[in-house]
Amino acid sequence: MKKIVLFLLTLILINSCKDNEKEVIEVALDNSTWWKEGVLYQIYPQSFKDTNGDGFGDFKGVIEELDYLESLGITMVWMNPFFESPLVDNGYDVSDYRAIHPRYGTMEDFQTMLNGMKARGIKFVLDVVVNHSSDQHEWFKQSRSSRDNPYRNYYHWWPAEKGKPPHRHSLFDPEGGWDYDETTNAYYLHTFAEAQPDLNWENPKLRQEVYDIMKFWADMGVDGFRMDAFQFASKDTTYPEFPKGHEKDFIKWYGMRPQLHDYLKEMYKEVIEPYNVFAVAEGAGSTFQDAHDLVDEDRKELQTAYHFDYVDMSRTIDGYKLADFKEVFTRWDKAFAEEGWVAIFLSNHDNSRLVNRFGNTSPEFRTVSTQMLNTFLLSMRGTPYTYYGDELGMTNINMPTIEEYVDVAAIGDYEMAKAQGKNMDEFIKQLNYYSRENARTPMQWNDSLNAGFTTGTPWKRVNENYKEINVAAQNKDPKSVLNHFRKMVKFRNNNKVLVYGDYQLLQAEHPEIYAYIRTLDNEKLMVLLNFTDHDSSIILPEISKIEDININNYEALTINKDEVSLKPYQAVIVSIK
Missing domain, CATH: 3.90.400.10 (Oligo-1,6-glucosidase; Domain 2)
Structure with missing residues (x-):
């Protein structure tokens, strides 16, 4: 009711103003929800595009591809850290929060990139790493x-x-x-590597240092902040002895201490509110109450958070069950149907590639299964986050020996597995599947040497399939993963029912098809997704109410009375009466 009254008062105020004043108020009204209505694209900067031949992506590479970003229809970019750093953890060990690592360019390059995004209507989200710093800070x-x-x-x-x-x-x-x-x-x-000492958020001077850093970047024009590992920032400074085996429930014992909310309220007052920026937390605690305490509007803390429930279910070669996938997404949607906001994502820099974990990488099904997953991602309630290369269907890279790994997390996992006496052959197979290095291979721009990423030696080996999977080839193919992604983003941007609409799961028990309805006022869209490599049918009375087929990654849709038959990995969005 409070929101309705506020909206009506705003309309009255708009109608009572002069034309130029109306424009200002309407813009402000739009800005209040841009982070809900937008589509976020994540860039891992050292893997995006290199312009100086050193083998590492840089700001000028992003600048060269600003038109490409605009062509995707995305409205936000989150970029992984590019601060000065010894790079023990690829930039998540910051030695100077106000300086840029030379491999990425200069502050002037950053400002040019930022201005170029803003000219194209793209907001910029900064990755803030303040649970810990580098030991070289x-x-x-x-x-x-x-x-x-x-x-x-x-x-x-x-x-x-x-x-x-x-x-x-x-x-x-x-x-x-x-x-x-x-x-x-x-x-x-240190919660992470020994070169990443944890900052003491219990010290008010340290907190003010962090707020000043955020203000520095907000003054430069940054629109939002992604708070890395922030649910662990507050510590119990008595450092109690936790029970044996507690690390299996790491967040419960190390995260979401009550004092964290005091610090977030302080951050909101110091930075978020006066600069009209937004902040998203990595992680949402252990319970729905934890998540709501972070993001509910009246809390005045963060604006959104993302959780790991559905990512965690896909971390092993054994795969996942569609029933569990549906249950997790439905449960989280229900919990945030009335209050709060969450991000929707299936991959990022900390997880292997989307199509390997949730789709099918065979030549026959890679395209349609990636299209299906992107349709899902962009048709759920919440802010969708897509990771660079997933708009192409980029895949995992084969790394069967530990010597190929450079990631501190992978090496740490390997050492832990050895210390625990695990079967190392089996461990390497799993690591090859789930390692986050799979998500950090160079962007595949074309079929030239090194996929057009660099004229030098790439910092990480380019995936061998770049001649088949690349931007240049998919630009020309109207049925490509890339062009389907563009179509789907445009459809979401033009249909607020996919942003704010209610979500209703259909036939939760169906083992192969994920079907749901999104409803906003008199508008209804039904989403049908076949998660298998074979034809599958579902009986739905709502089929008889179809008015238009809006999205379809196949040529046709087969309907017989109340039964609809979907091709392997077919993804359909229809308007219904």
Whole structure:
């Protein structure tokens, strides 16, 4: 009711204003929901496009392809970190939050890229890594220099004379989350790699430093912030001894401490509200209440978050069950139907390729299965996030030996598996499937050497299938994954029912077809998705109400009375009465 009253008051205000004032108010009204109504495209900058031949993507490469980004219809770009960094974790170990790593270009290049996006109606979302910094950051250098240094309390320290600190699990380090530093005879805490010491958010001076960094980038024109690993930012500084095996439920024990909400409210007041930007948290806690406490509007904390339930179900070669896939998405949609907002994604820089995990990479079905998955992604309630290359159907790369891996997470997983005595042949097979290095191979622009990514030696081997899967080839093919993606984005952008409409699952028990209806006022769209490599049928009384077929990745749709038959990985969106 409160939102309806606000909307009516706004309409009255608009109608009572002069024409030029109306325009300003209408723009403000649109801006209030741009992060809900938009489509986000994620760029891993060192893998997007290289212009100087050093083998790493750069800002000028993105600038060269701004028209390509515009052609996709996307309205937001989230770019992984490009700050100054020793690159232990490919930029998620920041040594200077106000400086750009030279491999990506200069601050002037960044501003040119940002201006080019804005000229094309594309917002920019900055990846903010402030759960931890690099151990090469000046703050940490000062902090470790002496116990009475003013920066000492910017990080978490445990004096060695108290004995060894209680065990803390580390996601990247098999030795655990405390690392000894002999300079001051103390241990420092790191949730990730030992070169990524955790920042002490319990220190108000540290928090103000972070807000000032965010203001610096907002002043440059950044429109939003993605808060990396932020659910772990607040720590229990008593560092209790957790029960054995607690690391299997990592978020429960290490994430979402109550004080985190105080810090987010402070951030909202300092940055989010005055700069009219938005923020999305990586992760949404362990429960729906955790997620709502982060993103509900009256909380004045974050605007949206994304969770990992449906990504987690696809991390092994064994695959997933469609029934579980439906259940997860339906459960999350129901939980946020009235309040709050979440992101919808199937892949990103921390997961292997979308089509390998949820589709079919065989030559016969790669195109249609990727089209089906992109149709799903862009027809659900929530803000869709698509990862670079998924608009082409880029696939995993084969890396059967550990020597090929450079990712700190993959190497850490390997060391943990060895220490636990696991079958290493089986482990490597799984790593080859789920490793996030699969998602970081160079963008495939054309069929020239190195897929047109670089004239030099690429930092990571280009996938061998680039001659078949690339932008240039798919641009010319009206039935390609790329052109289907463009059509689907345009359809979503033109139909708010796919943004705000109610979601109704149809025949939850069907083992092969995912069917649902999106409804907004008098508008209804029905989505039909075959998740298998064979024909499959479903009986739906709603079929008789079809008015138009809006999206179809095949030439036709077979209907016989109330039964519709779908081809392998067929994806259809129809308007119904």
